Amino acid sequence: MPHQGFPRCLRLLNAGDFSHVFEQADLKVHGKGMMALARLSTQGHPRVGLIVSKKNVKRAVDRNRFKRLVRESVRLRQDHLPPVDIVILAKRGVQDIDNETLYRQLNGMWKRLQRDAQAISPPSPLDGVTRDA
Template sequence: MPHQGFPRCCRLLNAGDYRFVFEQADFKVHGKGMMALARWNTLGHPRLGLIVSKKNVKLAVDRNCFKRLVRESARLRQDQLPAVDIVVLARRGVQDMENDVVYRQLHGMWKRLRRDAQSASAPPEGSIRNA
């Protein structure tokens, strides 16, 4: 059975990690009510960061619920994801979606990200960051 935890090494922890992804994302994957940006890393495993603004999701309970769903979805599929740093951004209207719809959207986004990374096969020079 693969490792199913979600330790600190699997998360984007500081502003520099997020900036690295935003400066030049290698992949952009859209879902209804969300978007994921990703950039290659040399760690051998994916890392996840979340951005859920008050402007887009008003209630704290909705923001926290969305973040839990994204973390759980990524945790369960981390062995299938490529070695990239991923930032998931929530958009307006995501709080109005049912949890199972959000989960299906995330599943589709992970599949597209994996497919795009496989078709790219090798990261471009200078786009990889060591942590």
């Protein structure tokens, strides 16, 4: 069974990590009530950071619910996500979306992110090479 925890290595932890993504985002994926900015990483696994402002989501319970659902979604899909640093921004109105719809939105965003990352990532030196036995 694959590891499904959410350790520190899967999180963007400091301002430098966030600004690294904001300065030169390679990918931008929109969803209803949220947006994801991503930058290719050499770490071999995805890292996620969340930005949920009081201006956009007034109540703390709504901000915490959004963050909890995003973290759970990343935790369950981490093996399918490309090696990118991702910043998820909550937009106005995200508190009005029910949990099931929010989860579907996130899964769609992860699929688009994976597809777009494969399109822009540099080819591996082993791509297209066949080995004779």
